[in-house]
Structures are given as C-alpha cells and as structure tokens.
Amino acid sequence: MEEIEDVDFVSSEHDRLLNAVTKLDKTQHITEPTRNEPTNTNSEFNLIKRSNKLNLKNVAKVLENKAHHVKISKKLKESQNSSKILPKPIEKPEAERIKRSTGYQHTKHKIGRWDPVVARNRTVNFVSFPLKRVSSKLQPTHEFLSKLKLKSPLERELDEVDPPIPEVPDEEEKPEYPMSYEEMLEHRRQLAKLRAQQSYKAAKAKRQSKIKSKKYHRILKKDKLKQQLKEFEELQSKDPEEALKKLESLEKARALERHTLRHKNTGKWAKSKLIRAKYDKEVRQQLAEQLAVSKSLTHKTVDAASSDDDDDTKQENPDLKLLQDPTNPWMMKRSDKDNVDSEFDFGYKKYLKDKMLKRKELSDSESEDEKAGSSTKSNNAMNILKKSVNTLSENVYETHDKTAINKANEQPKRKKSKLSEKKLSNKEDKVGANTKIVATISNWSVEPVNIDQGNASEDISNIFESFENKLADKVTKKLNKLKKDLDKTKTKPKLQNKKETLKPKKEYGVEYYEFKKQNEKPIIDEPLLETTGKTNDVETETKSLTKILTTETQENPNANIDPSRFIVVKPKYLNTALPKDVNEYDELDDDEQVVPKIDIEEVFEEDDVVDSFRQEKEDEINKDKPQDIDLSLPGWGQWGGKGVKAPKRRKTRFILKAPPCTPRRDENKGDIIIKEYKDPKLAVHKVSDVPFPFKSIKDYEASLRVPLGNTFITEKAHKKLIQPNVLTKAGTIIQPMDEDELLIRKHQQFNNDPIIKLLGQK
Amino acid sequence: MKVQNKTKKNRYFQEEKNEKPKKSDSSTDVQVFNIKITPHTIKKQRFKEARIVKNVVKRERDVKFPGKAPIDPSSLERHSRGEGLQGRGVRHPLYALKLKKKENKYKYAQEQAARAEILLTEDQGLIEVGEGEKTTAVSQKIIAENVDIAAATKIFDLKLDFGPYRAKYSRNGRHLLLGSKQGHLAAFDWVTKKLHCEINVMESIHDISWLHVETMIAVAQKEWLYIYDNTGTELHCVKKMDKILRMEFLPYHFLLAAVNEYGFMTWLDISIGEIVGHYNNRIGRTTVMTQNPYNATICLGNSKGVVSLWAPNVKEPLAKILCHKTPLTAIAVDNRGMYMATSGVDRSMKIWDIRNLDGPLQHYKLRTPPVDLNFSQKEMLAVGLGDVVEIYNNCCSQTTEKPYLRHRMAKSICNFNFCPYEDVLGVGTSSGFTSIIVPGSGEPNFDALESNPFQNKKQRKEAEVKALLEKIPAELITLDPFDVMQVDVPSMKDQMEAKKKLLHIKPKNVDFTPRHKNKGKTNIARKKIIKSAMRKEIIDQAIEAQKMLEEPQKEKESAPKQSFGVLDRFVPKIKSKK
Structure with a gap:
C-alpha cells in the first residue's frame, strides 16, 4: 500500500510540475481526456462519445518483445492479412x-x-380484338359424350375404401332482395350513425394531439398507467397467466421508455447525485454504475456466428484483459460479455474450436505426405487410362471390330475397380482416393472424423460409378469419332466412283450461279462487243486491211443484226378488190403481186409536206430550248468595220451557255412531234412528293400500281386488300393484353430482328 | 368450211422470246459467268437445295391433294401490273415488311385475276377452208347457209331512200343508230329489229352518236347539235356546238368530242352539260376523226397527211405524226390502243404503233384509196374500198398477203362499224344499211358489269349510276393514261430546291430513277445506234489497218541511224503524234 501511495505521490508531483510548465505557455489547450490508470475516481464530466472500434494494432503492440507471445502475434497478423474487411457502405x-x-x-x-x-x-x-376468344365451335355429340365416363373399376374400389366426401350442396340462393324496405332504412341509419361517431372521434383525437401542455400530458399518462394497473389487478384475480403477460408488456413499455436516453440524467435521483458527486466519491461511483448499466443495456449484442476470425479475437480477449477491476465501468461491460461468451461456448463454437485444434495437428504431421501420395496415385491411374484408350484407338484403326472395342472398353473399368478396392483397405487411402476422384489437385478439406465406414464406402462406390460413367462417355465419344473417320475413308472411293453421277449436281450448282433471269441483251450491243475480236483477225491478214480501207462504207456482214426488223418497211402491194366503177384490173388472182404501172399517188403528193413537217418539229424543239445569252456589248472593245471578226476568246467569254435540256421524247422518232408541256390542271391530281416510308420514286410508284376497286380486281382480292388493320368485335370489352400473349408460339417465334430492335428502341 | 376455234397467236415480241430458249437448247456449250463466290451465296445455295429437297418431299406426300391448279404463266403475265416493289427505297424495316406483305396481296390479286380467266368460256371463231381454197371466196350467202338460224338473221340489208347513211352501234352492241345525209334518223334494237324511233329531222345529218345509255342520242345536224331520247323526243339543242362534222363519245369521261367545219374542237361534258374544252385546232376542215380508247385522246387526220392527237384541256396537239404525204381518208385505232391504221389518198394504208408513237409497222399499198377503216374487238381491220369491204386479219403485227373476207355491195360505202360482242360488221351505205357476218371479229366474252348486251332496264339504271360515280375527270386525258400514277418529278425537284434554301432543314435524299425507263426501243433509235456502232467499228478497223501498214515503213526508217557521237543531242527529234 505504501508503495502505491508513493507512486501516487510521485505521479501527482510530476503532474503538478507538468501543469506548472504548461501554464507558462499562455495558449489554452483543450486536451482530450485520456485514460489514465484505472482509478476509482472517474469524472462523469469527461464522458464523451468514443468510437467502439478496436484498433488491433494497438492491442498487438502489447505483445511485442515477449517471446511467448510471438506465436499469438504471428497468428494475429496472419488473420489480419487473410481476413477481408467488409467494404464501406457506398454513399x-x-x-x-x-x-x-x-x-x-x-x-x-x-x-x-x-x-x-x-x-x-x-x-x-x-x-382482331378481343384477343382471347372462346371457341364457339360446337362439339359433335359423340365427342361430347366421350368425356362423360363411368368410373373405372379401380376408381370404384378406391371409392369403397375411401368414400368421397359428399359435395356440400350450394348455399341457398340468395333472394333477389335480401332486405325489406324497413330493414334497409334501419341498416342505413345504423351505418350513418357509425360514420358520425367515427368522425367525432377522429376530430377529438386530432384536437387532443394538438395540445402542447406538459401537465396535461403528464396527467394523461398517469391516468393511463393507473388504468392499466387497475386492469392488471383485475386480471390477476381472473386470469393469472394473462396477468403475467400483461405485466410483462407493462414492464417492456416502461423499459422502452427508460431505455430512451431521455431519462439518463433527468430523474430526481440523478440530479441530486450529480450535485453531490463533485465532492463525494461514493456518489460518483453510484453514478458510474448507473451509466454502465445504461450502456450495457443499450449495447448491441454481437452476432455469434459472424466469422471465425472474430471468434479468435474473442478468445484472445480475456488474455488481453489487464488489471480487472469490478469498479471500472469500462471494464465491467467486458467481463459481462465474457460471461455471456462462456455461456454460449458450446455446440457450434466448441465444434469449431475442436476442429481447429485437430486440423493443426494433422497439418503438422501427416496430411501433406498423404496428399502427395494420393496425387501421384491419381496420376498413375490417369496414365493407365490414357494408355488403354490409346490402345483402343489403335485397335479400332486396325480391326474396325466393335466387339473388341467393347471388351477393351471393359478392361480399364475393371482395373479401376480393382484400384478402388485396394484403396478401401485403409482409412487414409480412402481419404486420398476421395480427394483424388472429386478434384484431383485441389486441397479439398474433408472431415474424416464423423463419417461412418459403411456410408463412406457407399459414397465412394457412387463416386466411382460416376467416374466410370464419365470414362465410358469419353470412350464412346472417341469411338464415335473414329467411326465417322472410318466412314469417311470408306465413302471416299465411292465418291470417286460416283463422280459421274455427281456431275449433274455440279451442273446444277453452275446453274445456280447463273443469273436467274438473264438480261436479254439488245442485239444492238453485239457488234460493239465484237470489235475487239475482229481486230485480232485484222492483224493477221494484211491483205484484207487494204480492202477494208477501200471499202469503209461497206457494212459488216458479220454484224448480228436482224435486218428485217430495222429496215424501213417496204410497202406491201395488196391485191385489193376494185370498186365496180374502176374496171382496170378486174378479176385478178389474189396471189398475184400487182404493182401499178403509173404512180398515181405522186400526183396527189405535196412535195413540201415532209419538209414543212420537219421544219415544224425543228421549231418545236427550238421553242423549248433555253437560249444562250450574249452579254457582249456591240462595238465595245473591238475594232468595227467590215470584215473585222471578233476574236474567239471574247466570243466564248461573253456568252452564257444555256443549261443542257433534257432529251425530248420524240428525239429519235422521226416524223413524230410529241409536245412537251406541263398541264397545271393535271398537276393538281399528281403527287409532287414522296411520302414517308419511301425514298425512291420507283418504289413509291410501284406501291401504287395496283387498283383496289372491285371493278378492276376480283372480289376476293379486293376484300383482302381493303381489310382494315384492326378488327374489333362489336359489343365486346377489349381487355388489355395479359402475359399469356407472351406464351403464344407465333409471338415467340417472331424473329425479325431489325423490327424488334427498332420498336424496342422506341 | 367451218367456223372453228382459233388458237391465240403470239405477237411479234412473244415470238422472239420463244425463239431464244430454243437457241440456247441447241447450243451445247455452256455459258460461263464470272461470279464471286461469297459465303452469302454459298449459304443461299444451300438453302435453295434444302428447299428443293423439302419441296420434293412435300410433293411426294401430297399426291392425293396436290393443291391449287397451276396458273399458266402467260396468263399471269397478261394480268401483271408491272414491276413490283424492290424494297430498297423504303426507309424503315417495319414498313418494308408491311409493303412486302402488301406486295404479296398484289400478287394474290394478280393470280386471282389469272385464275378468273377460266370463266371466259367462249372462244373466238374463224373461217377455215380446205387446201387451195380461199377465205375470200366465202360469201355471206355461204356463211348464212352454214351458221345457225339465229346467227343467220344477223345478215340483213336495209334499203332506205334518204341518201348516204352513217351507222353506229351502242357500246354494248345491242342497238343501232342510223342517220342519213337527208335527215333520216332511226334507232333500233338490231338483234330483235325492234324500232325505238324513226324521224326525219328535216336537216342534213352529219354525224350521230349514242351517249352513255341507249336512251340518248346525239345528232350533229346542219346547224346545231341536238340530243334526242330513244323515242325521238328532242331533249336538247346545243347551240354552242354548231356545224359539227364529226363526233366521238368518250364513255368513261362522259365527254362528247366534236369537230366542226371551221376546225373548232368542242368537248361537252354530258353529265353536267358543260363545255370542257373549246378551241380551234388550226388544221382546217376535216372529217377524219376517231378516238383512241386507250387514253381517250382524239385523233384527227388532216389534208396534209398528219394525224394529230388532242386532249380537251390542251389547246395544241399532244402529238403529231406525219403518216402520209397526201390527204388522209380514214383513221382507225384498235380497242387496246396499240395500233393505229391510217390511209391516204395515195392508196396506201399504214399501221402505226400508237402507244409508243412509233412506226410505221406496216405499209400496205392498195389499189384504190380506202373510204373508211375500222378495227374490230379482235383486231380485224375492215377496209372500205368504194363499194367493197375487205376485212384483214392479223395485219398489224405481221404483213398479210391477202384479205380474210371480202364483201361486195352494189352501193358505195359511207361508213362502217364492227358490232361489239358480235361477229358482225354494220355498213352504212348510200342506199341503206348492210349487216354482214365476220366470223371471229367480236369479243366472245363480255363483262356484264362493263357492258352488257342483255341488259335490262334496272341494270341499265344501275350501270349508269355506277358509271357516273366512276367518271374520270377530263383533265386526266393525256397520252399516257398512267400519268396520274406517276410522281410529278419536276415540281418535286423545285420544291426540294426551295427547301434546300431554308435553314435548319435537312434535305431529303430521294432516288429519282423513274419506274418506267424509255429504253429507246423505237425503230429509228435502234437504227441510229446501229449505224453509229457500225461506223465506229469500221473506223476503228480502218485505223488499225493504217497502223499496220505504217509500222513496217517506220521500222525501215528507224534502222539506219547515223551517229554523230556527242553531237547526237542536236539532231532534231521527230515528234510522235499521239
């Protein structure tokens, strides 16, 4: 005790010295209250809120420099590295x-x-709406009757065993008017009364809720409490169980009330204590106790099954605890918790702890060696398998015999099973096999402790079966592949043999690459194409060259032109009958070609008819042609007089050339004039814009090409063409689509992606 | 001699198609196409093969129920409306798909139309004679002896005293209208010979015409145009149309087109009684007029041998064709609007491709100038030569050697018309009317909703209302009847130009390629191209030849070269022309 007092004294001295020193510095420092040595005295004025976060580093600092704590510190570090801190909740x-x-x-x-x-x-x-249609199709009688069946003998027997519940007859049909007139009136009156009362109460509640008087509320509360107590007492006599519940609820309500931080230091007792606490140690202690209680109550209990790491830390915590003092309010909570922990330290936690311990032992001594062994074993097995498969494939290549393959197929299986049997002999082996089969390389941790022998064997056999199945699958796959290869090799020679037969197909292919509709080339183009071919001939024959030169105007005899089509139609002399008054060639044979001796028509012909017509055409063409504009001023910048010609450059410079006009319709038609005109009356009826979905005139006009009227097309087609997009059945409610529409196959199979995409975007 | 069914003959372009495959069959060597093989094509090919296999399997399965009868591709082609939608000019895949579906419906409509041909049960007849005999030798008497009694009654002769008669049949071919130069007007059902009315208008009648129904008649009298009903009651006197020489009624437009002595053309809309077009054609007096049923233009022939086509709202001819060098005597346009036959005083007759405005396709020289020409529904051409009517079969697409039928009368021909839906030619002559049978001239199948020879009163009324509802406005008469269906490209371009000038507006990207390309298939264009090609070829050859001849000389020149050592550089170099 003396020593302690000495220490106290020294420390107090030291403090005073420090204070004196700090006082020299005139600036005021607000020091954060720090935790000193645990003392009985603890000012409640220093109580400030602190975060509960435990800084592990600080805790671990204590462990430094102590040999027997190295292990723990290591572990701590490990756990810190391995554990993941939950991410901070996002803002x-x-x-x-x-x-x-x-x-x-x-x-x-x-x-x-x-x-x-x-x-x-x-x-x-x-x-057509409504979308859902009740099929109005009447069933044929036999179909309808086929659904009405007598009970089968089995059903009858079953009925005897378990007689079906007789159907409850439907409730009596409600009368059309359930109430008489008077009743109805009464009913209405009652309803009105109820509503009125409701509204009164609502108004009252509203009014009361607005009262701000504290006194009023206090009284109200007390009243309520009293009433509840009264009820409780009444209940105690009548129904003790209910009373207990009631008490509990009362207590809970009170606890809830007290729990709120409102009453921490508002009570009479607390106030009085606060005043005294400055001078009285005991009072201070009492206050601290109170605070500790409140804190312990408000503290949130930690979830027991959070994680292993937490548990670890908790285990260490009691060790970490130094200088336990029951009076220390900060420490009290912790001791409490530890107690709780110890209480909960059974079942799962215990199990975990045990496991951890065991694992450590295992890892130290045996497990690693075993794993290595198992992996090598598995590798061996795989190698054997591969070899067998290889031999299989070789066999297949050699013999093409299926049975042999099957036998070979069975061989590895047997081997496998033998292997498994061997492995079952001891437990360690089993574990190894286990790991090998399920996942050959991974460090799969399996608990060998609790597994019964029989169960294990069953499991293992299952696993082996599955493995065998897998193997079988693989082998069959490979076999199939090989078979295919074989087939191919077999068919190859056949193909070669059948080349002749395949030829037509190939030809068909060629046909395919031909254009579907060969553009019939106009015959005009052919001589143009042939020019290159001709020149080759020309090169070789020098003799003919001169000939060509001399006879330039001669027509090419090889030109592929049907002359009959293009030559001016020769007049055909018809042997027509003559009217009676003309007796010149009477009674002639029809076959004879009669050419009149004198050209009488020439007498009638007007010579200038053709010329005048051509002149007319010329005029017509020129009338529409836009004229060149001559901007040159006569006599400007040039020598005048007779015989002086304007320079060429100036001519071209001052003449604005008219835009080239579109070709006329009668350009190549000889003695035909077609008037180019724009009829404003017709233009009114014509479309002068391409409407929305179209962007080419060609397509728009194509869409207009078919008349829709029934005078032009058949009635059926007419009806089809004028069918409206939406049909609604008169007098029916059109419900919106429900999700059943999604299940209709037509909808599901609709896969015009561009349209779906486009409509989806909208 | 028999009146037999005739197989349909191909037109010139169809023949060509038939020939081509033959050629390819005969030639054994395979054409080689250089095609890049892409994964896409391979995929397509595989798909195709798979489909073929599937189809084969299907066929085998469905032997019992092979499905719908196959459609004759030629008849399908006949009902084709041209090239369909390519699908590239559509902005939106959804609309592309919708239009594709619509396209399928169009295809269905086409197929249905082709299938409906099975309902056309009747076939065109023809006279067939033994070897060494001629069809021209078959006179009406022989025909009358060989046909049934009912048909024989269609050969008849009316002897009327009031000078040259003009005759016209109603559109359904049931009623006949006669008008004489001396004022005799008669309307009757020529099959039953039931007279509707017969009056003398006490004026000269220049032309007559049925209106849209058989209860109304338009008569161009000496001064004005009169409209009578079928009982002879005068309904209207249209004084705006005076001194009319020729009239044509356009049934779908309800227009009565007329040309008068002074060269004025008048278009009267008879449904509303309004004159739609009235202008001077500036070609003088002409009595040569016909309508083109394909596009409802009026063809006028003038004394200079020019045929001009007219529409009501354009005061100048839409087109002019120089057909003959002499005055024209007659024009006829066939029912489909394919061919036009013209004849001049020069005793020639020409066939033109009036649809493409091209030709002449045929040129016939006759021994006398024809008085009148007329096409039947089955493209037989009747040529009136003084007092003889000659009927030519198949004279448009190919040159005929001789007439199909010949009928000689003792009176001069004024005009004639083939009776629709009957094998009858009605000839108005100087002394009455003659009806003769021309086997195979009329359309054997009639569409009762279009024009019904057996129409009753109620049907007539119904048809009248329907026709009025479907009346085509006069503005739509153009050379190309499908003009309305085409986009007005020039005005569209103008609009786009105007829009381009506006700020913040993205200009539209429109493909302007027209649907129907004019491929320059006219004879003259072809000739020009061929000529130029030939010329170019020959010129090329000549140039080559020149080069070949010059080359050896050059070599000779180049071989002995004198060397001056260092001074070589001063030797002048000959510039090579390139």
Whole structure:
C-alpha cells in the first residue's frame, strides 16, 4: 500500500510540475481526456462519445518483445492479412444510382419480353380484338359424350375404401332482395350513425394531439398507467397467466421508455447525485454504475456466428484483459460479455474450436505426405487410362471390330475397380482416393472424423460409378469419332466412283450461279462487243486491211443484226378488190403481186409536206430550248468595220451557255412531234412528293400500281386488300393484353430482328 | 368450211422470246459467268437445295391433294401490273415488311385475276377452208347457209331512200343508230329489229352518236347539235356546238368530242352539260376523226397527211405524226390502243404503233384509196374500198398477203362499224344499211358489269349510276393514261430546291430513277445506234489497218541511224503524234 501511495505521490508531483510548465505557455489547450490508470475516481464530466472500434494494432503492440507471445502475434497478423474487411457502405447518391441502374435493367428486361409481341402485331396483316376468344365451335355429340365416363373399376374400389366426401350442396340462393324496405332504412341509419361517431372521434383525437401542455400530458399518462394497473389487478384475480403477460408488456413499455436516453440524467435521483458527486466519491461511483448499466443495456449484442476470425479475437480477449477491476465501468461491460461468451461456448463454437485444434495437428504431421501420395496415385491411374484408350484407338484403326472395342472398353473399368478396392483397405487411402476422384489437385478439406465406414464406402462406390460413367462417355465419344473417320475413308472411293453421277449436281450448282433471269441483251450491243475480236483477225491478214480501207462504207456482214426488223418497211402491194366503177384490173388472182404501172399517188403528193413537217418539229424543239445569252456589248472593245471578226476568246467569254435540256421524247422518232408541256390542271391530281416510308420514286410508284376497286380486281382480292388493320368485335370489352400473349408460339417465334430492335428502341 | 376455234397467236415480241430458249437448247456449250463466290451465296445455295429437297418431299406426300391448279404463266403475265416493289427505297424495316406483305396481296390479286380467266368460256371463231381454197371466196350467202338460224338473221340489208347513211352501234352492241345525209334518223334494237324511233329531222345529218345509255342520242345536224331520247323526243339543242362534222363519245369521261367545219374542237361534258374544252385546232376542215380508247385522246387526220392527237384541256396537239404525204381518208385505232391504221389518198394504208408513237409497222399499198377503216374487238381491220369491204386479219403485227373476207355491195360505202360482242360488221351505205357476218371479229366474252348486251332496264339504271360515280375527270386525258400514277418529278425537284434554301432543314435524299425507263426501243433509235456502232467499228478497223501498214515503213526508217557521237543531242527529234 505504501508503495502505491508513493507512486501516487510521485505521479501527482510530476503532474503538478507538468501543469506548472504548461501554464507558462499562455495558449489554452483543450486536451482530450485520456485514460489514465484505472482509478476509482472517474469524472462523469469527461464522458464523451468514443468510437467502439478496436484498433488491433494497438492491442498487438502489447505483445511485442515477449517471446511467448510471438506465436499469438504471428497468428494475429496472419488473420489480419487473410481476413477481408467488409467494404464501406457506398454513399447514398451512388447507392441510389446503382439501385436505379439495376432497376432500369430489370424493367428493361421485363418490358423487353413484349418486344416480339408488339413487333409482330405491328407487322401482321390485321389484329382482331378481343384477343382471347372462346371457341364457339360446337362439339359433335359423340365427342361430347366421350368425356362423360363411368368410373373405372379401380376408381370404384378406391371409392369403397375411401368414400368421397359428399359435395356440400350450394348455399341457398340468395333472394333477389335480401332486405325489406324497413330493414334497409334501419341498416342505413345504423351505418350513418357509425360514420358520425367515427368522425367525432377522429376530430377529438386530432384536437387532443394538438395540445402542447406538459401537465396535461403528464396527467394523461398517469391516468393511463393507473388504468392499466387497475386492469392488471383485475386480471390477476381472473386470469393469472394473462396477468403475467400483461405485466410483462407493462414492464417492456416502461423499459422502452427508460431505455430512451431521455431519462439518463433527468430523474430526481440523478440530479441530486450529480450535485453531490463533485465532492463525494461514493456518489460518483453510484453514478458510474448507473451509466454502465445504461450502456450495457443499450449495447448491441454481437452476432455469434459472424466469422471465425472474430471468434479468435474473442478468445484472445480475456488474455488481453489487464488489471480487472469490478469498479471500472469500462471494464465491467467486458467481463459481462465474457460471461455471456462462456455461456454460449458450446455446440457450434466448441465444434469449431475442436476442429481447429485437430486440423493443426494433422497439418503438422501427416496430411501433406498423404496428399502427395494420393496425387501421384491419381496420376498413375490417369496414365493407365490414357494408355488403354490409346490402345483402343489403335485397335479400332486396325480391326474396325466393335466387339473388341467393347471388351477393351471393359478392361480399364475393371482395373479401376480393382484400384478402388485396394484403396478401401485403409482409412487414409480412402481419404486420398476421395480427394483424388472429386478434384484431383485441389486441397479439398474433408472431415474424416464423423463419417461412418459403411456410408463412406457407399459414397465412394457412387463416386466411382460416376467416374466410370464419365470414362465410358469419353470412350464412346472417341469411338464415335473414329467411326465417322472410318466412314469417311470408306465413302471416299465411292465418291470417286460416283463422280459421274455427281456431275449433274455440279451442273446444277453452275446453274445456280447463273443469273436467274438473264438480261436479254439488245442485239444492238453485239457488234460493239465484237470489235475487239475482229481486230485480232485484222492483224493477221494484211491483205484484207487494204480492202477494208477501200471499202469503209461497206457494212459488216458479220454484224448480228436482224435486218428485217430495222429496215424501213417496204410497202406491201395488196391485191385489193376494185370498186365496180374502176374496171382496170378486174378479176385478178389474189396471189398475184400487182404493182401499178403509173404512180398515181405522186400526183396527189405535196412535195413540201415532209419538209414543212420537219421544219415544224425543228421549231418545236427550238421553242423549248433555253437560249444562250450574249452579254457582249456591240462595238465595245473591238475594232468595227467590215470584215473585222471578233476574236474567239471574247466570243466564248461573253456568252452564257444555256443549261443542257433534257432529251425530248420524240428525239429519235422521226416524223413524230410529241409536245412537251406541263398541264397545271393535271398537276393538281399528281403527287409532287414522296411520302414517308419511301425514298425512291420507283418504289413509291410501284406501291401504287395496283387498283383496289372491285371493278378492276376480283372480289376476293379486293376484300383482302381493303381489310382494315384492326378488327374489333362489336359489343365486346377489349381487355388489355395479359402475359399469356407472351406464351403464344407465333409471338415467340417472331424473329425479325431489325423490327424488334427498332420498336424496342422506341 | 367451218367456223372453228382459233388458237391465240403470239405477237411479234412473244415470238422472239420463244425463239431464244430454243437457241440456247441447241447450243451445247455452256455459258460461263464470272461470279464471286461469297459465303452469302454459298449459304443461299444451300438453302435453295434444302428447299428443293423439302419441296420434293412435300410433293411426294401430297399426291392425293396436290393443291391449287397451276396458273399458266402467260396468263399471269397478261394480268401483271408491272414491276413490283424492290424494297430498297423504303426507309424503315417495319414498313418494308408491311409493303412486302402488301406486295404479296398484289400478287394474290394478280393470280386471282389469272385464275378468273377460266370463266371466259367462249372462244373466238374463224373461217377455215380446205387446201387451195380461199377465205375470200366465202360469201355471206355461204356463211348464212352454214351458221345457225339465229346467227343467220344477223345478215340483213336495209334499203332506205334518204341518201348516204352513217351507222353506229351502242357500246354494248345491242342497238343501232342510223342517220342519213337527208335527215333520216332511226334507232333500233338490231338483234330483235325492234324500232325505238324513226324521224326525219328535216336537216342534213352529219354525224350521230349514242351517249352513255341507249336512251340518248346525239345528232350533229346542219346547224346545231341536238340530243334526242330513244323515242325521238328532242331533249336538247346545243347551240354552242354548231356545224359539227364529226363526233366521238368518250364513255368513261362522259365527254362528247366534236369537230366542226371551221376546225373548232368542242368537248361537252354530258353529265353536267358543260363545255370542257373549246378551241380551234388550226388544221382546217376535216372529217377524219376517231378516238383512241386507250387514253381517250382524239385523233384527227388532216389534208396534209398528219394525224394529230388532242386532249380537251390542251389547246395544241399532244402529238403529231406525219403518216402520209397526201390527204388522209380514214383513221382507225384498235380497242387496246396499240395500233393505229391510217390511209391516204395515195392508196396506201399504214399501221402505226400508237402507244409508243412509233412506226410505221406496216405499209400496205392498195389499189384504190380506202373510204373508211375500222378495227374490230379482235383486231380485224375492215377496209372500205368504194363499194367493197375487205376485212384483214392479223395485219398489224405481221404483213398479210391477202384479205380474210371480202364483201361486195352494189352501193358505195359511207361508213362502217364492227358490232361489239358480235361477229358482225354494220355498213352504212348510200342506199341503206348492210349487216354482214365476220366470223371471229367480236369479243366472245363480255363483262356484264362493263357492258352488257342483255341488259335490262334496272341494270341499265344501275350501270349508269355506277358509271357516273366512276367518271374520270377530263383533265386526266393525256397520252399516257398512267400519268396520274406517276410522281410529278419536276415540281418535286423545285420544291426540294426551295427547301434546300431554308435553314435548319435537312434535305431529303430521294432516288429519282423513274419506274418506267424509255429504253429507246423505237425503230429509228435502234437504227441510229446501229449505224453509229457500225461506223465506229469500221473506223476503228480502218485505223488499225493504217497502223499496220505504217509500222513496217517506220521500222525501215528507224534502222539506219547515223551517229554523230556527242553531237547526237542536236539532231532534231521527230515528234510522235499521239
């Protein structure tokens, strides 16, 4: 005790010295209250909120420099490295954003299901509403009757065994008018009364809730309490169990009330203690106790099954605890907790602890060696398998015999089973096999402790079976492949033999690459194409060259032109009958070609007819032609007089050339004039714009080409063409689509992606 | 001699098609096409093969129920409305698909139309004679002896005293209208010979015409145009149309087109009684007029041998064709609007391709100038030569050697018309009317909704209302009747130009390629192209030849070259012309 007092004294001296020194410094420092040596005196004024976060580093610092703590510190570090700290919850806006985006994705997906339905309904010829139709098809009598069946003998027997519950006859049909007039009136009156009372009460509650007087509320509360107590007493006499419950609820309510931090230092007792505490140690202690109680009550109990690491730390915690003092309010909580922990230290936790211990032992001594052994074993097995398969394949190549393959197939299986039997002999082996089979390399931790021998063997056999199956599958796959190869090799010679037969097919292929409709080339083009071919001939024959030169105007005899089509139509002299008054060539044979001796028509012919017509055409052409504009001023910048010609450059410079006019329709038609005109009256009826979905005139006009009227096309086609897009049945309610539409096959199979995409975007 | 069914003959362009495949069959060597093989093509090919296999399997399966009868491709072609939608000029895949579906419906409509041909049960007749005999030798008497009694009654002769008669049949071919130069007007049902009315208007009648129904008649009298009903009651006297020489009624437009002595053309809309077009054609007096049923233009022939085509709202001819060097005597346009036959005083007759405005396709020289020409529904051409009517079969697409039928009368011909839906030619002559049978001239199948020879009163009324509802406005008369269906490209371009000038408006990207390309298939264009090609070829050859001849000389020149050592650089170089 003396020593302690000495230490106290020294420390107090030291403190005073420090204070004196700090006082020299005039600036005020607000020092954070620090924890000193645990003392009985603890000012409640220093109570500030601290985070409960335990800094492990600080804790571990204590372990430094002590040999027997090295292990623990190591472990601590390990655990710190291996454990993952839960990420900090994301900030609210970001979290919201994520929520929104995921929500968007979700709804998008949900709505996206409707895309094909919508797309199909848009593209389909017509949609008829209502979508769901009750088939009005009448069933034929025999079909209807076939559904009405007598009970089968089995059903009858079953009925005898377990007689079916007789159907409850339907409730009596409600009368059309359930109440008489008076009753109805009464009913209404009652309802009105109820409503009125409700509204009164609501108004009252509202009014009361607005009262701010503390006194009033206090009284109200007391009243309530009294009433509840009264009820409780009443209940105690009547129903003790209910009373207990009631008491509990009362207690709970009170606890809840007290639990709120409102009453921490508002009570009479607390206030009085606070005043005294400055001077009285005992009072201070009492206060501290009170605080500790409140804290322990408000402390959130930690979830027991959180993680292993937590447990570890908890185990260490009691060791870490130094200088336990029951009076220390900060320490009290901890001791409490430890007690609780010890209470809960059974079952799962205990199991875990045991396990940990065992594992350590295993890892130290045996497990590693064993694993290595098992892996080598598995490798060996695999090698054997591979070899067998290889031999198999060789066999196949050599013999093409299926039975042999089957035998060979069985061999590895047997080997495998033998292996497994061997492995079953001891436990360690089993464990090894276990690991090998399921996952040959991974460090799969299996608990060998609790597994019964029989169960294990069963499991293992199952596993082996599955493995065998896998193997069999693999082998069969490989076999199939080999068979295919074999087939191919067999068919190859056949193919060669059948080349002749295949020829037509090839020809067909050629045909395919031909154009479907060969463009019939106009005959005009052919001589143009042939020019290159001709020149070769020309090169070789020098003699003919001169000939060509001399006879330039001669027509090429080889030109592929049908002359009869292009030569000016020769007049055909018809042997027509002559009217009676002309007796010149009477009674002639029809076959004779009669050419009149004198050209009488020439007498009638007007010579200038053709010329004047051509002149007319010329005029017509020139009339529409835009004229060149001559901008040159006569006499400007040039010498005048007779015989002086304007320079060429100036001519071209001052003349604005007219734009080239579009070719006339009668350009190549000889003695035919077609007037080019724009009729404003007709233009009114014509379309001068290409409407929306079209972007080429050609397609737009093609879409207009068929008349729709029944005077032009058949009635059936007419009806089909004028069918409206939406048909509705008169007098029916058209319900919106429900999700059954999604299941209709037509909708599911609709896969016109561009349209779905386009409509989906909208 | 028999009146037999005739197989339909191909037109000149169809023959050509038939020939081509033959050629390819006969030639054994395979044409080689250089095609890039892409994964796409391979895929397509595989798909095709798979489909073929599938189809084969299907066929085998469905032997019992092979499905719908196949359609004759030629008849399908006949009902084709031209090239369909390519699908590239559509902005939006959704609309592309919709239009594709519509296209399928169009295809269905076409198929249905082709299938409906099975309902055309009747076939065109023809006179067939033994070897060494001629069809021209078959007179009406022989025909009358060989046909049934009912048909024989269609050969008849009316002897009327009031000078040269003009005759016209109503559109359904049931009623006949006669008008004489001396004022005799008669309307009757020529099959039953039931007279509707017979009056003398006490004026000269220049032309007559049925209006849209058989209850109304338009008569061009000496001064004005009169309209009578079928009982002879005068309904209207249209004084705006005076001194009319020729009239044509356009049934779908309800227009009565007329040309008068002074060269004025008048178009009267008889449904509303309004004159739609009235102008001077500036070609003088002409009595040669016909309508083109394809596009409802009026063809006028003048004394200079020019045929001009007219529409009501254009005061100048839409087109002019120089047909003959002499005055024209007659024009006829066939029912489909394919061919036009013209004849001049020069005793020649020409056939033109009036649809493409091209020709002449045929040129016939006759021994006398024809008085009148007329096409039957089956493209037989009747030529009136003084007092003889000659009927030519198949004279448009190919040159005929001789007439199909010949009928000689003792009176001069004024005009004639083939009776629609009957094998009858009605000839108005100087002393009455003659009706003769021309086997195979009329359309054997009639569309009762279009024109019904057996129409009753109620049907007539119904048809009248329907026709009025479907009346085509006069503005739509153009050379190309499908003009309305085409986009007005010039005005569209103007609009786009105007839009381009506006700010912040994205200009539209429109493909202007027209649907129907004029491929320059006219004879003259072809000739020109061929000529130029030939010329170019020969010139090329000549140039080559020149080069070949010059080359050896050059070599000779170049071989002995004198060397001056360092001074070579001063030797002048000959510039090579390129």
